[in-house]
Amino acid sequence: MKIINAVAAATLLLSLPTLATAMPAYARAYKQESGYMPSCNACHTDGGGSKLDSFGEEFKxxxxxxxxxxxxxxxxxxxxGISNSAxxxxKSNPGDKKSTPKNPGNWLDIASLIPREVRHAFPGVLTWLxxxxxxxxxxIAAAKKMGVELSADDNNTIYIPLVDRRPAGTGLIFAANxxxxxxxxxxxTDKKLNISRVSVLHADKVPSAKGLKVYDQFVGQAVNKVSISxxxxxxxxxxxxxxxxxxxxYVRLRGA
Structure with missing residues (x-):
């Protein structure tokens, strides 16, 4: 799996002009501390935006x-039995009991940067940003004008599949409460930011969230037009x- 750099991204993402730097901020902090870039699975159970693991919870x-x-x-x-710093x-995963210095596993493989459910939603895609x-x-102010209250707690990671070196849509993992x-x-979403799918990723604490009919209602809606009905x-x-x-x-990718 290939991850392109920020310079190439600036050229490719002509319709998505306001993205920040190419790697998630906390991953960059981890690299500054450890000397290498981790995968999102250092802090998350299945990639950026998913449930925090034990290391991620303590880091938070x-x-x-x-x-x-x-x-x-x-x-x-x-x-x-091994400290986080050790x-x-x-280069073993401090958030995964199965990953130890003697047997770190494949958690640093480049593919680990993209959660498997996101990859499965875009079959055949090999290049991701x-x-x-x-x-x-x-x-935040722009979102408020459009009736949505956002805060820094909503910061997340957007996964962009690239087909023929162009954005083919987006994937986002996020929490509901x-x-x-x-x-x-x-x-x-598709490349025009129309929703193509909403599905449950993890709902162990709210099992009744699985199988709701409401998920199908989002398909085809523009991301900035979702209503609560x-x-x-x-x-x-x-x-x-x-x-x-x-x-x-919408506010991150369309520059609202």
Missing amino acids: VAGKNMAAFGKIANKDSDGD EMQA PQDALLTKAD YQGKDFFLLMT AKAPLEQAVQLAVKRAGMLL
Whole structure:
């Protein structure tokens, strides 16, 4: 799997002009601390935007910044008997008990940067561009004018499949919340930012979120036109999450 650099991205993404730098911000911080670029699976169970693993949770609690690495360096987040700092130095995954310095596994393979569900949604695509979706104050203000409240907590990673060196759509993994419990959804769009799919990625805490008919209602909608019309609270939670995720895509990729 090939990941193109930021210079090539600037040329390719003619219709998506406002993307940030080419690798997720926390991955860049990890590289600064460890000397190498991790996959998103250091902090997430299945790529950027999915549920945080044990290391990701502790990194978040510690502040999600460079100082946080020092705060959790001597902890053993994944419970494999090896400290986080030792695992990072050995290029094993501090968030995966199965990955140890003696047997790090394939977590650093380039393919690991793209969650498998996102890859499966775009069969045959071999070239990907993972991009930060870091909201600026202008982005948040633009979203608010369109009726959607966003914040820095909505920062995410956008996965862009490239076909013939051009963007063919987007993939985004994001959280929805129901009765204080998070579950995770996957949304894909075409290159015009019309929704092609919304599906459940992880819903262990809210199993009733699986199989809802509401997911089919999003197909074909523009990401900035999602409405909240459901009467059932759980379906409303899904619609709200999709609306927020759609607006994140819109303000980041269309420069609203």
